Every structure is written in structure tokens, then in C-alpha cells.
Amino acid sequence: MNRRDFLAAATVAAATTALPSLGAPPVAKPAPSPSPSPSPAPSPNPTAAKPKRTLRKAVMIGMVNEGDTVLDKFKILRDCGFDGVEMDSPTKTSTDEILAAQEKTGLIVHGVVNSVHWAKPLNHPSENVRKEAVAALETCLRDGKKYGSTSVLLVPGVVNNDFPYDDCYRISQQEIRKVLALAKECNVKIGIENVWNNFLLSPLEAAKYVDEFENPTTGQMVGWYLDIGNIINFGRPAQWARILGNRIVKVHIKDFSLKKRDGQGLWKGFDVELGDGDAGWADVMKTLDDTGYSTAPAPNANWATAEVGGGDATRLQQISDQMDKLFAM
Numbered sequence: 001m002n003r004r005d006f007l008a009a010a011t012v013a014a015a016t017t018a019l020p021s022l023g024a025p026p027v028a029k030p031a032p033s034p035s036p037s038p039s040p041a042p043s044p045n046p047t048a049a050k051p052k053r054t055l056r057k058a059v060m061i062g063m064v065n066e067g068d069t070v071l072d073k074f075k076i077l078r079d080c081g082f083d084g085v086e087m088d089s090p091t092k093t094s095t096d097e098i099l100a101a102q103e104k105t106g107l108i109v110h111g112v113v114n115s116v117h118w119a120k121p122l123n124h125p126s127e128n129v130r131k132e133a134v135a136a137l138e139t140c141l142r143d144g145k146k147y148g149s150t151s152v153l154l155v156p157g158v159v160n161n162d163f164p165y166d167d168c169y170r171i172s173q174q175e176i177r178k179v180l181a182l183a184k185e186c187n188v189k190i191g192i193e194n195v196w197n198n199f200l201l202s203p204l205e206a207a208k209y210v211d212e213f214e215n216p217t218t219g220q221m222v223g224w225y226l227d228i229g230n231i232i233n234f235g236r237p238a239q240w241a242r243i244l245g246n247r248i249v250k251v252h253i254k255d256f257s258l259k260k261r262d263g264q265g266l267w268k269g270f271d272v273e274l275g276d277g278d279a280g281w282a283d284v285m286k287t288l289d290d291t292g293y294s295t296a297p298a299p300n301a302n303w304a305t306a307e308v309g310g311g312d313a314t315r316l317q318q319i320s321d322q323m324d325k326l327f328a329m
Contacts, residue, residue: 053285053294054301057323058084058110063310070097074105076313081320084108086153086305088115089143090136098147109147110303111191111250112140114154122175123157123168130175137179137190145186151249152183153191153225159198168199173212176222180213183221191225191249194240201234203243210247223247227307228279229254229270233261238283245291252307253323255279274308274322282329294327 059082067073070093077085087098089112102109120133140152156176157168176190183190192200192210200206206224213222224247228237233256241248254270255277261269275281288294296302304327306319 051289051295053289053327054296054298055294055304055327056083056108056110056301057320058082058086058108058303058305059310059316059319060086060113060305060307061088063306063308063319064316065310066312069101071101071104074101074107076316078105078107080313080316081324082107082316084110084303084305086111086113087143087147088113089140089152090115091143095143095146102147109149111149111151111153111305112144112147114140114152117155118158121155121158121163121172123163123171125163130171134175134178137176138182141179141182141186141188141190144188149188151189151191151223151225153193153250155195155197156192157197157199165199169209173209176213180215180218180221184218189249190222192222193225193252194227194230196230196233203235203240206240207244207247223249225250225252227252227254228284229256229277229307232256232258232278233266233269237279238287241284241287241291241293246293248291248293251288251293251302251304253304253326254307270308274306274319275326281326285327285329 059077061073064073064076067076074085085107087093087109098109101107114137116133116136120129120136122130122133122137124130124133137152137154140154144150144152154176157163157172159165159168179190192206194200194206200209210220210222210224214220224244226237226241226244226248228251230252231237231240253274255272255274256269256279257272257277258269259278260271264271269277285294293302294304304323306323308319310316310319
């Protein structure tokens with residue numbers, strides 16, 4: 001959809017006086033030594049309040065509208081201050097070309113995005129379509145391993161009049177479980193993204209959904225891909241981030257204006273620059289700090305990937321600068 005929106009108690013000590021045993025003469029107690037003067041309380045350190053953020057910036061490859069080759073596009077992203085990129089999979093672009101561009105630029109393909117999950121959802125009533133969907137997800141995982149990626153972005157299903165909500169929950173889990181062993185082998189996590197697919201509309205349900213994939217053999221290979229902008233139409237991004245906590249695999253950076261939505265139409269809500277919508281970025285960033293997502297140490301610093309209207313190098317530099325401002329809040 002071009003889918004493309006997270007609390008000391010003070011203790012009181014009561015002094016008690018011991019009574020002498022009955023029949024025993026009282027024992028004289030020596031006078032107490034003078035107590036030393038208490039040390040002054042340390043002054044607060046205002047610089048210790050905010051932890052150091054280690055987020056790495058990326059974009060989706062479809063946002064790069066300049067450059068004739070993958071290498072050209074990677075060079076532009078690197079020069080604009082980005083550390084990584086998300087690639088589509090399955091894709092017609094040569095894997096060798098992508099790997100060569102990585103090596104020559106140092107840009108990291110940190111994740112892949114399932115390119116067929118809308119056309120062939122995992123909860124489709126046709127068994128043949130579901131098989132194709134699973135095969136595509138397997139390709140994503142294998143491509144991710146080749147690139148050294150850590151995640152696959154997945155829309156798990158679609159709910160509408162023909163695809164019921166309860167069936168979507170059950171069937172999508174059934175199909176995803178078929179690839180958990182491969183995900184473990186590839187060391188690539190599946191990130192379930194919140195999109196406008198009428199499914200998993202609450203952070204409590206989202207947490208339950210991903211938790212149910214954990215098992216003794218594969219561990220937890222399914223997490224949540226938190227899209228900040230997509231939440232705003234029906235929820236509060238900071239609340240979602242807090243509730244999902246360490247289930248968050250990756251984060252998409254996007255904004256949304258409720259005013260534009262109400263005045264110009266639903267999809268116009270996305271027609272806003274980063275920081276100018278209703279995401280509540282200061283709260284979002286603090287919550288990501290609290291969960292540890294935005295402060296993970298190198299080399300495991302976590303990714304923040306823009307998913308907004310792209311363009312040429314000038315536009316991409318603008319997005320990079322906007323992200324820096326958000327991350328400094």
C-alpha cells in the first residue's frame with residue numbers, strides 16, 4: 001500500500017528499642033560516638049538522562065528514483081548518509097548485482113520485503129495460492145541469508161468479506177509455521193507489519209499473535225515490524241511500541257496527518273513530511289529508548305527505515321536530515 005503509527009516508592013524504617021530481660025540488672029551503655037557529618041547528596045547529572053541512540057538509517061529501494069543501476073542507487077544512498085536499504089523479494093534484480101553493490105559501497109541490505117504478500121496472501125482460500133505464498137516467503141528468507149539481512153517484512157494476510165478475520169488468524173499462522181525451520185537456518189526473522197489490512201488492529205492482539213510462534217525447536221523467529229505512520233489512523237504509536245517491547249524486529253519511519261485525513265481524504269494523511277504529522281515523535285523516541293530498541297550497542301544497533309515518498313539525491317538527503325532531527329528528540 002506503499003503502506004506503504006509506546007513508572008519510586010520511598011521506604012520508611014521504624015526504629016525499635018530492645019527491653020532488658022526481666023530480673024537482669026540494667027547494663028550501662030557507653031555514650032555513642034559522635035556521628036560523622038553526612039556527605040552532601042551528589043548533584044544530578046543532566047547529561048545522563050538521555051541514553052545514546054544508535055539507530056541506523058535506511059530507506060526502501062523503491063524510494064530511490066535516480067541512478068541506472070543498483071550500484072548507482074546504493075552510492076546515492078551512502079552519500080546521503082544512509083547506512084542500509086531494504087530490497088524487494090522475490091525480485092527480477094540479479095542477486096549478484098545486489099551483492100556486488102553492497103561490497104563496493106558498504107551499504108547494508110538489512111532486510112527484504114515480501115513483494116507478493118498482497119497479491120498472494122497466506123490466508124487465501126485457494127490452497128494453490130497459499131503454496132505460492134509460502135514459496136515466495138521461502139525465497140525471501142533465502143535471499144535474506146545471501147544478503148546478510150536480519151529480517152523479512154511480511155503482511156500475514158488480508159481481511160475482507162471473502163477472507164474472514166478468524167480464518168486469517170488461524171490460516172496465516174498455519175502457513176508461517178511451515179517456514180520457521182528455514183527462518184532459523186537462515187537466521188532471518190519474520191517481521192509482521194501493521195498495515196491497513198483490517199487485521200491485528202490492537203497491540204495486545206499483535207503481541208499475542210507473534211508470541212504464539214515460539215517453540216523449543218526454532219525459538220522465536222517471528223516478531224513485529226512497527227510502522228509508525230500506519231498506526232496513527234487507529235492508534236497511538238508510542239503505546240504500540242511500549243506494549244510490543246522486545247518483540248519489535250524493525251521500525252518503519254513514516255508520518256500521518258489526522259487533519260489532512262479528515263479534511264482531504266484518508267490517503268492524504270500520508271501527504272506530510274516527517275515530523276509534521278501526528279506521530280508524537282518525542283514520545284515515540286522515548287519509548288524506543290525505554291524498550292532498548294533505539295540504544296542497542298554496535299554492531300547490533302537497530303534499523304530505522306524510511307517509507308515515504310522518495311525521489312532524487314536532493315530529496316533523499318532531505319529525508320536523511322529529517323530522520324536525524326527525529327532521532328535527536
